[in-house]
Amino acid sequence: MSSENTRSAQKVILPVLLGIISLIVGIWLSQQMLSNNNDNKIPKNLDATVLPNARPLTGFNLIDHNGEAFGPEQLKGQWSYLFFGFTNCPDVCPATLKEMQSMWKSLPTKQGMTGHPKLYFVSVDPDRDPPETLKKYVQFFNSEFIGLSGHLDQIDKLTRQIGILYGYDEKENNDDKEYIVNHSSQLILVDPKGRMRAVISPPHISKTIANNFQTIRTFYGD
Amino acid sequence: MSVSKVLGIISFIFLSVCSSAYAENTIEIDDAWSPEAPPVVKVMAGYMVIKNKLNSDITIKSASSPLFNRVEIHLTEMKDGIARMVKQENLTIKANQSVELKPNGLHMMLMGRKQPISKGSKIPVTLVFNNNISHTVKLSVKNQAQDDHSHHHHH
Numbered sequence: 001m002s003s004e005n006t007r008s009a010q011k012v013i014l015p016v017l018l019g020i021i022s023l024i025v026g027i028w029l030s031q032q033m034l035s036n037n038n039d040n041k042i043p044k045n046l047d048a049t050v051l052p053n054a055r056p057l058t059g060f061n062l063i064d065h066n067g068e069a070f071g072p073e074q075l076k077g078q079w080s081y082l083f084f085g086f087t088n089c090p091d092v093c094p095a096t097l098k099e100m101q102s103m104w105k106s107l108p109t110k111q112g113m114t115g116h117p118k119l120y121f122v123s124v125d126p127d128r129d130p131p132e133t134l135k136k137y138v139q140f141f142n143s144e145f146i147g148l149s150g151h152l153d154q155i156d157k158l159t160r161q162i163g164i165l166y167g168y169d170e171k172e173n174n175d176d177k178e179y180i181v182n183h184s185s186q187l188i189l190v191d192p193k194g195r196m197r198a199v200i201s202p203p204h205i206s207k208t209i210a211n212n213f214q215t216i217r218t219f220y221g222d
Numbered sequence: 223m224s225v226s227k228v229l230g231i232i233s234f235i236f237l238s239v240c241s242s243a244y245a246e247n248t249i250e251i252d253d254a255w256s257p258e259a260p261p262v263v264k265v266m267a268g269y270m271v272i273k274n275k276l277n278s279d280i281t282i283k284s285a286s287s288p289l290f291n292r293v294e295i296h297l298t299e300m301k302d303g304i305a306r307m308v309k310q311e312n313l314t315i316k317a318n319q320s321v322e323l324k325p326n327g328l329h330m331m332l333m334g335r336k337q338p339i340s341k342g343s344k345i346p347v348t349l350v351f352n353n354n355i356s357h358t359v360k361l362s363v364k365n366q367a368q369d370d371h372s373h374h375h376h377h
Contacts, residue, residue, distance in 0.1 A: 087260070087262065087263045088263055088264075088265050089265075090259075090265045090266060090267040090296075090329065090331045090332070091267050091296070091298050091307070091325060091326065091329045091331075092298055092305045092326060094257055094259060094260075095257075095325040095326055098257070098365075133262055136260060136261070136262035137260045137263065140259075140260035140261075140262070141260075165304055169307075178265075178292075178334065180296075180307045182304060182305065182306040182307065183304065183305060184304050184305070185300065185303060185304070185305040186303050201303055202300055202303070202305070202326065203326060
């Protein structure tokens with residue numbers, strides 16, 4: 001081939017090669033930015049453990065405090081907090097629900113608005129916490145809060161996926177209605193796709209939880 | 223009435239007055255409160271600061287309230303994120319020290335509420351110590367603790 005032809009070939013090949021390389025780099029960069037699963041880009045410095053990979057919650061069948069079926073589908077469409085406890089809990093559960101009530105009051109959103117979260121209080125003590133009791137209990141703290149209950153094997157399906165533990169202290173006798181239930185006291189944040197997104201360990205402080213919620217919500221979107 | 227009976231009555235009154243005055247100088251309980259709880263449950267919590275002004279340790283032997291079936295003291299222990307309630311059979315307050323009962327920590331567990339208790343009311347609780355001194359405290363039923371710090375500090 002003559003040198004002239006080589007040079008004109010180079011004039012075409014180089015730009016084309018550069019074009020292809022930039023295209024590949026461009027696609028890769030935009031994938032990085034758009035991807036929801038960036039380990040190096042999850043919100044940091046929060047008083048919450050954000051899971052790099054949101055964990056889908058599946059296969060549980062509970063009922064809400066109105067007696068309606070509550071399963072994985074009901075966790076979709078909005079952000080949700082899950083808290084596990086029991087109504088005969090004198091200290092941790094009321095203290096946490098009071099903090100969440102304060103947090104609710106400080107939210108910029110209201111019920112029905114995009115981005116407004118839900119709070120579900122899941123009872124790990126179905127013997128003493130039928131739906132009617134749960135409803136009266138949670139609504140004492142906030143009329144928007146929802147109680148969930150069900151058979152222990154269904155509750156276990158949910159707690160096991162999340163890593164929540166609970167157990168009953170020894171009853172004084174068969175008729176003991178005042179037994180104590182020990183339980184994990186983390187707050188679990190679930191995203192609008194019904195996936196576990198963050199774990200908030202105690203102490204639960206409403207301002208911190210509210211700020212963290214806004215950060216996480218802004219980062220992942222509604 | 224015989225002289226001995228009168229003397230007996232006078233001594234009794236004298237001793238009672240002495241022992242309650244004595245109690246005031248040995249144990250001081252401040253900021254006693256109970257968070258208003260959902261009426262649907264019969265258990266409530268009690269929080270307070272117990273000051274031991276003696277030069278020796280004291281121990282709470284028992285607690286009771288006319289408004290509840292039983293009163294126990296528990297400690298909420300957080301271990302690996304699990305809240306466990308550990309009953310304190312004998313809560314000791316060291317000499318010249320205070321012990322604080324507060325949310326997510328030591329607390330009184332008032333069980334078997336006998337009648338409705340609303341915000342603004344007071345729950346009497348009697349603590350009996352190992353030196354047989356008893357001290358009755360009135361828990362103010364309210365929404366949150368911050369009300370307390372601006373209020374009374376009885377001596």
